[in-house]
Amino acid sequence: MATLKDATAIAGIGQTAFAKRLPESEKTLACRAIMAALDDAGIAPSEVDGFASYTMEETDEVEVAKAIGAGDVTFFSKVGYGGGGSCATLAHLAAAVATGQASVGVAWRSRKRGSGPRPWKNTAVQLPTPAQWTRPYGLLRPADEIGMLARRYMHTYGATRDHLFNVALACRNRANQNPDAIMYERPLTREMYMTSRWISEPLCLYDNCLETDGALACVIVSAERARDCRRRPVYLHSVAQGLPAQHHGMVNYWNDDPLAGPAWTAARQLWKHADFGPDDVHVAQIYDAFTPLVPLSLEGYGFCGRGEGGAFTEGGALEIGGRLPLNTGGGGLSEAYVHGFNLITEGVKQLRGTSTAQVPDAATCLVTAGEGVPTSAVLLRS
Amino acid sequence: MTDSLLLPVPDEDGAPFWEYAARGELRVQACAAPACGALRFPPRPCCPHCGSFASTWRETSGRGRVWSYVVPHPPLLPAYAEQAPYNAVLVELVDAPHIRLAGNVVVSADAPLNSVDPARLRIGAPVRAVFCPAGPDGSVTLVRWLLER
Numbered sequence: 442m443a444t445l446k447d448a449t450a451i452a453g454i455g456q457t458a459f460a461k462r463l464p465e466s467e468k469t470l471a472c473r474a475i476m477a478a479l480d481d482a483g484i485a486p487s488e489v490d491g492f493a494s495y496t497m498e499e500t501d502e503v504e505v506a507k508a509i510g511a512g513d514v515t516f517f518s519k520v521g522y523g524g525g526g527s528c529a530t531l532a533h534l535a536a537a538v539a540t541g542q543a544s545v546g547v548a549w550r551s552r553k554r555g556s557g558p559r560p561w562k563n564t565a566v567q568l569p570t571p572a573q574w575t576r577p578y579g580l581l582r583p584a585d586e587i588g589m590l591a592r593r594y595m596h597t598y599g600a601t602r603d604h605l606f607n608v609a610l611a612c613r614n615r616a617n618q619n620p621d622a623i624m625y626e627r628p629l630t631r632e633m634y635m636t637s638r639w640i641s642e643p644l645c646l647y648d649n650c651l652e653t654d655g656a657l658a659c660v661i662v663s664a665e666r667a668r669d670c671r672r673r674p675v676y677l678h679s680v681a682q683g684l685p686a687q688h689h690g691m692v693n694y695w696n697d698d699p700l701a702g703p704a705w706t707a708a709r710q711l712w713k714h715a716d717f718g719p720d721d722v723h724v725a726q727i728y729d730a731f732t733p734l735v736p737l738s739l740e741g742y743g744f745c746g747r748g749e750g751g752a753f754t755e756g757g758a759l760e761i762g763g764r765l766p767l768n769t770g771g772g773g774l775s776e777a778y779v780h781g782f783n784l785i786t787e788g789v790k791q792l793r794g795t796s797t798a799q800v801p802d803a804a805t806c807l808v809t810a811g812e813g814v815p816t817s818a819v820l821l822r823s
Numbered sequence: 824m825t826d827s828l829l830l831p832v833p834d835e836d837g838a839p840f841w842e843y844a845a846r847g848e849l850r851v852q853a854c855a856a857p858a859c860g861a862l863r864f865p866p867r868p869c870c871p872h873c874g875s876f877a878s879t880w881r882e883t884s885g886r887g888r889v890w891s892y893v894v895p896h897p898p899l900l901p902a903y904a905e906q907a908p909y910n911a912v913l914v915e916l917v918d919a920p921h922i923r924l925a926g927n928v929v930v931s932a933d934a935p936l937n938s939v940d941p942a943r944l945r946i947g948a949p950v951r952a953v954f955c956p957a958g959p960d961g962s963v964t965l966v967r968w969l970l971e972r
Contacts, residue, residue: 559898562900564829564900571865572832573831573832573833573834573837574831574837574865574924574925575925576829577828577829577830577831577957577965578911578912578925578926578927578965579828579895579899579903579906579909579911579927579936580893580895580911580925581829581895581899581900581903582895582899584895585893585895585911588893588895589891589892589893589911589913590891592891592892592893592946593890593891593913593946596891596946638896639894639896639908640895640896641893641894641895641896642893642894642895642896642908642941643893644893687871689865692925694890694913694923694925695864695865695921695922695923696921697921
């Protein structure tokens with residue numbers, strides 16, 4: 442059977458500034474991030490012949506391709522389910538490049554979620570199924586929908602707010618080392634966390650990701666080509682998407698085991714095609730729109746057993762020098778929330794040895810997309 | 824009930840649920856194949872267990888237990904912000920524990936969203952369904968929940 446293992450690599454990454462409000466349009470930000478990524482790789486825009494992004498991305502391939510001066514484009518793909526699609530953009534390009542459908546692929550996400558509208562305020566697009574079953578009762582926002590699972594998780598397994606704080610703190614500590622992070626100069630204390638305002642009990646302000654304007658991109662080429670590029674290649678060792686049986690999206694309330702979400706499905710596929718396992722992962726970038734997604738993902742991707750995700754965060758496990766350094770750029774909680782794309786670029790920085798919170802000799806990195814929705818993940822190696 | 828809260832917008836599969844609710848019945852879609860009969864929620868065109876497109880709507884006792892709950896605080900849509908903090912619960916049906924209905928625990932069928940002190944809520948608390956006409960002309964009936972003593 443053909444395999445994608447190490448067949449392709451990330452040759453370039455690019456990003457804009459991150460801020461609550463950036464003056465430029467999403468389209469301009471997308472172009473800036475993509476041009477930066479191509480420059481990082483040392484590849485001319487005219488060589489780009491593949492694109493992948495999210496269905497929620499509002500700048501389409503036509504606009505991007507003609508603005509950056511791409512040539513004939515022969516592969517383009519969009520992945521659904523919001524932040525669940527982040528790593529899948531890489532997976533689609535890896536498949537396209539490995540099978541000759543394209544030779545230079547660009548994945549990107551540009552979003553003005555800081556200064557733009559909150560998606561949950563648009564009730565017109567949210568009322569069809571399954572919204573008829575949830576929104577009239579005031580489950581309006583992702584924080585409400587995930588909060589429901591979070592409380593059940595805490596009740597079932599004895600996880601505590603201190604465990605969620607451990608996640609928020611690890612991300613904030615890394616952001617405090619990263620000048621590009623929105624929370625670079627804003628330390629977090631346990632007292633701040635425990636006394637902050639509620640968003641949807643049991644989730645408080647610091648359990649929620651940032652609202653950010655910004656854009657990021659990366660360039661994917663064959664492993665062979667990547668070795669001739671400007672930067673050290675970061676190989677796509679294994680890729681996976683995950684939509685479990687009887688899954689219901691963010692309101693995954695109607696199957697036998699709602700707390701075993703898409704991470705479990707993606708993980709089985711990811712590890713099946715990998716030469717190493719969870720114990721060999723040196724650093725992880727785990728999707729953190731909400732803190733409880735991290736313990737759930739730690740379980741799903743096999744770093745600990747069912748119900749052990751909260752306890753896993755104890756003793757500085759997620760800090761530099763801990764068992765599994767997490768979200769080393771600050772993540773969605775404290776660097777920027779751009780649907781998880783900054784987790785991908787931070788994974789690349791770690792394996793290049795250029796992170797602002799570098800894990801010594803990091804050679805393997807897990808990057809995950811949004812848990813709680815149809816998801817995706819990649820294993821990177823240097 | 825204030826009418827500015829969001830109302831269910833039923834789709835083709837979900838419409839019977841709301842029609843039964845308007846009659847004060849809590850019914851759940853069930854496979855109508857004689858050898859199957861599996862309950863499913865949310866409603867959908869065919870049975871994920873046996874593939875049959877034949878379905879019926881089975882009455883339930885309307886009794887349940889709180890599976891989990893949240894207490895949303897602003898920022899929220901204005902009509903919800905006015906009543907925040909309020910509870911939103913997920914109730915597992917006693918008759919079919921894998922079927923869980925979202926709703927609100929209230930002191931009476933037409934009471935505000937915030938009519939029960941969240942401190943009184945517990946996972947596992949027994950509740951029973953009540954029905955509340957809503958919308959401009961009572962066009963749709965919401966299922967809500969009362970704590971059982």
